[in-house]
Amino acid sequence: MSILTDPPKESFRPSMLIYDTRYRSMTIQVIALIGFLILVGWLISNTAQNLAELGKEPSFGFLSEPAGYDINQRLLDYDNQNSHFRAALIGLLNTLLVAFLGCITATILGVIIGVLRLSSNWLIARLMTIYVEMFRNVPVLLWIVFIMAILIESLPAPRDFRGDTPEATMNVFDSVAVTNRGVYVPEPLFHNSLGNIHLFGDAAVRFDISLDLVAFLIVLGGSLFASTKIRIWADKTQEATGLRPTTWHMRSAVVILPSLLLLVLLGFHLGYPALKGFNFQGGIHMRNSLIALWLALSLYTAAFIAEIVRAGILAISKGQTEAASALGLRPKRIMNLVVLPQALRVIIPPLISNYLNLTKNSSLAIAVGYMDLTGTLMGITMNQTGRELETVMLGMLVYLTISLVISGFMNWYNNRVKLVER
Amino acid sequence: MSDISFVRREMLPPKDPPASEVGVVGWIRANLFSGWLNSVLTIASLYFIIRVLMGLLGWAVVPTWSATSLTECRSIFEELGRHGHNAGACWGVISERWNQLLFGFYPRELQWRPVLDFLLLGVALAPVLFSDKVPAKLIYFTAIYPFVMPWLLWGGTIWTPVAVALGFVIAYAIFKMLAEKTSELIAMIASVVVALVWWLFLASLFSSALAAVIPLALEPVESRQFGGFMLSITIGVVAIGLSLPIGIVLALGRQSDLLIVKTLCVGFIEFIRGVPLITLLFVASTLLNIFMPPGTNFDIIMRVFIMVTLFASAYMAEVIRGGLAALPKGQYEGADSLGLNYWQAQRLIIMPQALKISIPGIVSTFIGVFKDTTLVSVIGLFDPLNLTNAIRADADWNGLVWELYGFIALLFFVFCFGMSRYSMYLERKLQTGHR
Numbered sequence: 001m002s003i004l005t006d007p008p009k010e011s012f013r014p015s016m017l018i019y020d021t022r023y024r025s026m027t028i029q030v031i032a033l034i035g036f037l038i039l040v041g042w043l044i045s046n047t048a049q050n051l052a053e054l055g056k057e058p059s060f061g062f063l064s065e066p067a068g069y070d071i072n073q074r075l076l077d078y079d080n081q082n083s084h085f086r087a088a089l090i091g092l093l094n095t096l097l098v099a100f101l102g103c104i105t106a107t108i109l110g111v112i113i114g115v116l117r118l119s120s121n122w123l124i125a126r127l128m129t130i131y132v133e134m135f136r137n138v139p140v141l142l143w144i145v146f147i148m149a150i151l152i153e154s155l156p157a158p159r160d161f162r163g164d165t166p167e168a169t170m171n172v173f174d175s176v177a178v179t180n181r182g183v184y185v186p187e188p189l190f191h192n193s194l195g196n197i198h199l200f201g202d203a204a205v206r207f208d209i210s211l212d213l214v215a216f217l218i219v220l221g222g223s224l225f226a227s228t229k230i231r232i233w234a235d236k237t238q239e240a241t242g243l244r245p246t247t248w249h250m251r252s253a254v255v256i257l258p259s260l261l262l263l264v265l266l267g268f269h270l271g272y273p274a275l276k277g278f279n280f281q282g283g284i285h286m287r288n289s290l291i292a293l294w295l296a297l298s299l300y301t302a303a304f305i306a307e308i309v310r311a312g313i314l315a316i317s318k319g320q321t322e323a324a325s326a327l328g329l330r331p332k333r334i335m336n337l338v339v340l341p342q343a344l345r346v347i348i349p350p351l352i353s354n355y356l357n358l359t360k361n362s363s364l365a366i367a368v369g370y371m372d373l374t375g376t377l378m379g380i381t382m383n384q385t386g387r388e389l390e391t392v393m394l395g396m397l398v399y400l401t402i403s404l405v406i407s408g409f410m411n412w413y414n415n416r417v418k419l420v421e422r
Numbered sequence: 423m424s425d426i427s428f429v430r431r432e433m434l435p436p437k438d439p440p441a442s443e444v445g446v447v448g449w450i451r452a453n454l455f456s457g458w459l460n461s462v463l464t465i466a467s468l469y470f471i472i473r474v475l476m477g478l479l480g481w482a483v484v485p486t487w488s489a490t491s492l493t494e495c496r497s498i499f500e501e502l503g504r505h506g507h508n509a510g511a512c513w514g515v516i517s518e519r520w521n522q523l524l525f526g527f528y529p530r531e532l533q534w535r536p537v538l539d540f541l542l543l544g545v546a547l548a549p550v551l552f553s554d555k556v557p558a559k560l561i562y563f564t565a566i567y568p569f570v571m572p573w574l575l576w577g578g579t580i581w582t583p584v585a586v587a588l589g590f591v592i593a594y595a596i597f598k599m600l601a602e603k604t605s606e607l608i609a610m611i612a613s614v615v616v617a618l619v620w621w622l623f624l625a626s627l628f629s630s631a632l633a634a635v636i637p638l639a640l641e642p643v644e645s646r647q648f649g650g651f652m653l654s655i656t657i658g659v660v661a662i663g664l665s666l667p668i669g670i671v672l673a674l675g676r677q678s679d680l681l682i683v684k685t686l687c688v689g690f691i692e693f694i695r696g697v698p699l700i701t702l703l704f705v706a707s708t709l710l711n712i713f714m715p716p717g718t719n720f721d722i723i724m725r726v727f728i729m730v731t732l733f734a735s736a737y738m739a740e741v742i743r744g745g746l747a748a749l750p751k752g753q754y755e756g757a758d759s760l761g762l763n764y765w766q767a768q769r770l771i772i773m774p775q776a777l778k779i780s781i782p783g784i785v786s787t788f789i790g791v792f793k794d795t796t797l798v799s800v801i802g803l804f805d806p807l808n809l810t811n812a813i814r815a816d817a818d819w820n821g822l823v824w825e826l827y828g829f830i831a832l833l834f835f836v837f838c839f840g841m842s843r844y845s846m847y848l849e850r851k852l853q854t855g856h857r
Contacts, residue, residue, distance in 0.1 A: 018605045029682040031611065036686055043713045050712045121460045122453035123467050137838035138831045139793040142807060146831070149823045153508070360698040366800060378704055388708035395704075396697045403696035 091376030105298035110305025135303035148292035155180040184273035191267025289370035312347035489514030491818035526649015577640035581629035593617035645723040649804030658792040669738025694736035745780035785845035
């Protein structure tokens, strides 16, 4: 009878660090880490030495100094006596604004174009192919400056709106003025306004919240909640009795009526832009730089989104639709219950990474003079203060944060809808 | 009583389909007017196409090719009876300045060098792209090309690229020598260290000594004379050529089990992908010299090369990681069961398949990087887009927009569209029936 014993435990010898695969991975990692640390240390020591020679100790004190430059397109109040930090914040909000607007229009356009590219109409499908190839194969920076040039060169100047027989007229019932200095749209105004709340006093992050908007959002949220309740009640009734009560009129009334009532109570009206002196006054002024950037980013990204949507629809095999209709589902329900959930799994991840690209591409605003984060913090602030290291690092950090938030969301979504495999 | 009913004995030939369902008419009915909605769409888009084409052709087809200034173009339009701001295209600017748009401020008499360089690029790429149509020996030229290319573009003594190449030869020799005697790990570390020592300290001595003895040199060209499409293509080719190996290493690092290596690779990739290229270019233009030892001053194009390469390699790493992840697990297990070690398995089994799967991604990364080279105009390099400003600064062409932008857009379109079509061809060619 033999007794199985463990092989004798080898004692550790230094040569095992190289020849034994169990330990070799440790060696490799330690070497990689040391190499990395040496590289980083070398870069930091170089930087410190260079900065000391230039007499620029790294410090973020410049952020609280007065910026001294104006930002013409902004969401919060700002003047040139505000700090560089405030200017950077305005820039960041401008970046987020154009990214947000761009994502919405790019998605709408992209979905329409992607679906039309699959159209049975030969001419439409070809036109959409031309659109996609045209926008995908030309740099986005070229589109931005191109559209900016179109806006400046071909739109009427404000003075063309003057006189009894003007060369140009305002659009949409005389409410929107499209000029080569930007687009003027009506602004919402209230007769019995509730006023604003001012947050954060005099701090650099101060901002005002319109109480009218808050009240409107609260009412809208409440009515949407009530509408959801009605849907749940309808679902329950359907499960209990097999008959679904008609709810659309109740739901739309619940959503629309309270909001309308609130608007009437607040005395809602529109402030129209009007030509005064050399320029339009009143209304919301969207500058050409914003419009050009917004349009170019939307059109460019829409071409990519169109391809994603097309691929997503093509990825669902015909058998799925046929099987669903064999089960007796109606076309609308087939789309909602069978095709869309599967297509979205294919569409959403690349869609979000395109949103990310759009946000990053919005940094090209500097080419048309739109004051986004690149234009303020990494543009004028950097040139005025000479703080290259701090401004560029800070700007990169902000962009990195935006990207990581978006891609974190994408990973969360991916894990939620992922098919579980072996 | 036999024949009370008639039964047909022979088949009738099938009738032709109705004339409205076949031929041109049938095709038009099926594809353009198959319902009221489709008909409306067709007519609307026909109207749109005709309007755009008429406007565009009316603007573009004008005899202004030999005009030497915008005022001359304007007088030509006056003779034609056209008035207004955008009466027609002034093509004279393209015929006068196309050379500048292609080569920037590169000396006219030396322009054969970039042209030769890009022809040689074609030769060097041939063994990779059309492996079945050219002799396999050509791959040696592909290996030499990375050293020939900068020499032709920048000029200077031939011994600098030779010295750089020699660093690789020395490293390889040391690796071969030591790998047999000791382990591969030691050999690799030793060869890297020796190569670094050679490049940092000995190579310049070697090249200056040889240049003094055998002066073989081309006339040097300064980086700031580079411009136009030559600059775009150079940045694109350098960035992709260098980012492919770096990207492979990063992708392998990201896939590996070694925690520290993996963390470093993931950190690098996510950092680069998380920031816009333009901030990296700001780093190139303002910070890179601060990061280097005091006194180093390498020129702006070199710094742009470095940052664009880092940018491209992060994207390349993700593309290749996608290819690695798409390989069935059985391929890895099969390689292990054959007893191949890590690098053998990668070289013989994994990479050939993973790279093949990644071809569309690699090409689209290349297209993306090539398009992104226009961003260097923001930091003041004279790429085609920035050259338009230089051209407009000339009093003769002040005020021209559409002709220049249109020409540049067309060239970019031709390049990028051609590449995407090539990638489709390559995908079909390499398709082996299974995925």
